[in-house]
Amino acid sequence: MSDVSRPSPGAASVAAVIPAAGRGVRLGPGAPKALRALNGTPMLVHAVRAMAASRAVSLVVVVAPPDGAAEVRSLLDAHVLPERTDFVVVPGGATRQESVRLGLEAVPAGHDIVLVHDAARPLVPVDTVDAVIDAVRAGAAAVVPALPLADTVKEVEPAAAPGEPEPVLATPSRARLRAVQTPQGFARAVLARAHETVTEDVTDDASMVERLGETVVVVPGHEEAFKVTRPLDLVLAEAVLARRRLNDGF
Numbered sequence: 001m002s003d004v005s006r007p008s009p010g011a012a013s014v015a016a017v018i019p020a021a022g023r024g025v026r027l028g029p030g031a032p033k034a035l036r037a038l039n040g041t042p043m044l045v046h047a048v049r050a051m052a053a054s055r056a057v058s059l060v061v062v063v064a065p066p067d068g069a070a071e072v073r074s075l076l077d078a079h080v081l082p083e084r085t086d087f088v089v090v091p092g093g094a095t096r097q098e099s100v101r102l103g104l105e106a107v108p109a110g111h112d113i114v115l116v117h118d119a120a121r122p123l124v125p126v127d128t129v130d131a132v133i134d135a136v137r138a139g140a141a142a143v144v145p146a147l148p149l150a151d152t153v154k155e156v157e158p159a160a161a162p163g164e165p166e167p168v169l170a171t172p173s174r175a176r177l178r179a180v181q182t183p184q185g186f187a188r189a190v191l192a193r194a195h196e197t198v199t200e201d202v203t204d205d206a207s208m209v210e211r212l213g214e215t216v217v218v219v220p221g222h223e224e225a226f227k228v229t230r231p232l233d234l235v236l237a238e239a240v241l242a243r244r245r246l247n248d249g250f
């Protein structure tokens with residue numbers, strides 16, 4: 001379905017919404033995931049810098065844990081961030097979807113392209129961010145970065161009780177599957193309509209747009225845009241940062 005009222009995104013100003021209100025249960029006990037350190041710097045600050053590294057991004061809206069907006073504001077004020085970018089902090093909600101909606105509501109008029117980027121993907125390279133923006137500017141309503149899968153995937157009947165074996169139902173062709181990352185980029189009007197319309201709980205914003213009947217397109221993702229979910233991901237993230245420091249010569 002096309003939206004005739006959608007503004008031409010060619011030169012549109014870009015805002016990035018960063019949902020950062022999750023607890024990080026799968027990472028284990030500790031501070032909210034986005035506030036945990038990677039090489040001494042909070043994961044959220046890495047993610048904010050990753051969005052602000054794109055010269056197209058003029059506003060970053062950080063969606064903080066519901067009771068943590070003041071702490072997150074202080075955290076941003078205590079770190080060096082690009083002066084050409086504005087930073088806004090709002091409290092988040094109980095689900096990622098609700099947090100994104102609250103962040104989107106804080107984006108002022110005039111930003112006709114919106115990126116949604118997990119704080120939990122702190123190391124996405126700027127070239128990936130710019131590739132997503134370029135595809136929206138070229139006219140796509142919704143753009144996701146994604147990678148082919150390394151593993152074969154099985155559809156199963158979920159175990160009736162923990163530890164029970166799970167019968168395999170099917171093996172979808174891997175050639176047609178992609179593992180989706182963020183930032184996901186949207187014509188703002190389309191994303192806003194998706195969040196007003198879709199009430200089912202889904203795991204990413206692009207699937208809400210799919211439910212509107214809009215086309216979502218994929219651009220190449222990047223290995224370093226992986227999501228910090230479990231403890232081993234912290235080890236990988238710190239190794240990536242160490243390699244970057246070596247490559248940068250300091």
Ligand SMILES: Nc1ccn([C@@H]2O[C@H](COP(=O)(O)OP(=O)(O)OP(=O)(O)O)[C@@H](O)[C@H]2O)c(=O)n1
Pocket residue numbers: 018019020021022023024025026027033034063092093094095096097099100117118119120121227228229
């Ligand atoms: N109520 C929530 C839940 C999640 N998120 C954000 O959504 C992103 C992706 O979610 P995920 O990696 O699942 O983070 P958590 O919900 O924190 O992880 P877990 O499920 O292990 O608790 C994260 O940046 C997280 O902070 C959010 O803003 N608000």
Ligand SMILES: C[C@](O)(CO)[C@H](O)COP(=O)(O)O
Pocket residue numbers: 096118179180181182203204205227
């Ligand atoms: C948005 C996302 O990162 C795309 O892969 C993912 O769906 C988030 O999932 P989570 O369970 O909230 O970590």
